Amino acid sequence: MAQRRYDERDVRLRPGRGSRPRTKQRPEHADAVPALVTGVDRGRYTVLVDPGGPDEHRTVAMKARELGRDRVVPGDRVDLVGDSSGDEGSLARIVRIGERRTVLRRTADDTDPVERIIVANADQLVIVTALADPEPRTRMIDRCVAAAYDARMDVLLALTKSDLADPAELVAMYAPIGVKVVVTRTSGAADERVIHGLDDLRAALAGRMSVLVGHSGVGKSTLVNALVPTALRATGIVNDVTGRGRHTSTSAVALRVPDADAGGGSAPPTWVIDTPGVRSFGLAHVDPQHLLGAFPDLADVADECPRGCTHADDAPDCLLDEWVADAPDDETRAARGARLESFRRLLASRLGDTDRS
Ligand SMILES: Nc1nc2c(ncn2[C@@H]2O[C@H](COP(=O)(O)OP(=O)(O)OP(=O)(O)O)[C@@H](O)[C@H]2O)c(=O)[nH]1
Ligand SMILES: [Zn+2]
Numbered sequence: 001m002a003q004r005r006y007d008e009r010d011v012r013l014r015p016g017r018g019s020r021p022r023t024k025q026r027p028e029h030a031d032a033v034p035a036l037v038t039g040v041d042r043g044r045y046t047v048l049v050d051p052g053g054p055d056e057h058r059t060v061a062m063k064a065r066e067l068g069r070d071r072v073v074p075g076d077r078v079d080l081v082g083d084s085s086g087d088e089g090s091l092a093r094i095v096r097i098g099e100r101r102t103v104l105r106r107t108a109d110d111t112d113p114v115e116r117i118i119v120a121n122a123d124q125l126v127i128v129t130a131l132a133d134p135e136p137r138t139r140m141i142d143r144c145v146a147a148a149y150d151a152r153m154d155v156l157l158a159l160t161k162s163d164l165a166d167p168a169e170l171v172a173m174y175a176p177i178g179v180k181v182v183v184t185r186t187s188g189a190a191d192e193r194v195i196h197g198l199d200d201l202r203a204a205l206a207g208r209m210s211v212l213v214g215h216s217g218v219g220k221s222t223l224v225n226a227l228v229p230t231a232l233r234a235t236g237i238v239n240d241v242t243g244r245g246r247h248t249s250t251s252a253v254a255l256r257v258p259d260a261d262a263g264g265g266s267a268p269p270t271w272v273i274d275t276p277g278v279r280s281f282g283l284a285h286v287d288p289q290h291l292l293g294a295f296p297d298l299a300d301v302a303d304e305c306p307r308g309c310t311h312a313d314d315a316p317d318c319l320l321d322e323w324v325a326d327a328p329d330d331e332t333r334a335a336r337g338a339r340l341e342s343f344r345r346l347l348a349s350r351l352g353d354t355d356r357s
Contacts, residue, residue, distance in 0.1 A: 033080050074254045104120075130161045212224065
């Protein structure tokens with residue numbers, strides 16, 4: 001079943017561990033209250049009780065022992081028991097993790113060979129990319145697109161610094177594969193900075209939970225601070241759980257975007273999840289067929305490939321090569337060639353040719 005894909009228990013555990021059978025049924029906790037996980041810091045979870053409801057408030061929780069090794073991540077819907085009042089010194093216990101609609105995985109790295117879920121239930125991945133300074137890296141964008149599509153999330157490409165370079169080329173490159181694009185730029189002096197395109201970005205985020213990713217310097221903090229004025233991401237807010245500075249944390253944190261036109265009331269809340277320190281997303285678990293989902297233009301062609309075709313560079317008789325060669329004109333040929341190259345680069349990186357640039 002498709003749902004099984006999203007269970008972290010599918011992730012290979014380190015040898016010698018985890019062979020213990022798991023009980024399917026958790027003990028009932030009839031008095032449990034629902035909450036949304038917004039942050040994780042060293043075994044303490046910041047959660048929002050009754051999110052969107054009349055009793056909404058923030059509290060701190062720990063994981064109940066019965067959850068064992070199951071991870072709890074921002075975006076998780078959980079059930080709490082114990083003291084969930086949020087009063088000074090209170091500590092609730094998370095006893096259940098709701099079924100996840102989507103999971104976004106971080107790539108395993110040298111220090112941690114396991115691909116871990118970093119965010120659950122997000123609707124959309126927002127790839128923040130500067131048009132210049134730093135230069136956009138399409139390979140990185142492609143990897144993010146594939147990871148998002150694999151996680152069944154939509155993709156929004158937020159192109160910043162359009163005062164420095166023209167977005168047309170990137171827009172043309174990504175619009176055809178279903179990637180929505182918003183373009184922003186700042187103007188004015190530092191103390192009265194205006195962000196153009198912020199309303200488009202707000203509209204694209206409205207009522208959804210979006211994960212923001214982007215390399216250092218692309219302008220992600222500028223956007224997050226404008227969307228969530230209280231977040232103060234750049235300077236680092238003091239964590240209300242530990243009292244330590246947030247800027248030292250590398251875990252994802254969910255921030256509520258205040259409604260632009262307050263008064264709506266019943267509108268679903270808008271969330272952004274910032275992911276400091278996350279450099280790339282897991283692709284090792286992605287099936288090549290699934291990866292093609294990020295490239296509908298290629299997928300249509302690949303459908304007709306010989307049975308068992310890997311669609312890789314060295315695949316004999318792969319129709320994707322023909323599709324590029326048979327393009328009606330040079331411009332189309334170049335565009336198709338670039339798409340095929342992106343796809344094959346992803347395919348290669350998934351197979352262990354990892355790039356850590
Ligand atoms: N020219 C121009 N500069 C921008 C724009 N947006 C942000 N910047 C500048 O780009 C630099 C990086 O912006 P940040 O928002 O700190 O970028 P970041 O992606 O959060 O980077 P880190 O804080 O290093 O993670 C800052 O000097 C911003 O003032 C823009 O639209 N145009
Ligand atoms: Zn093929």
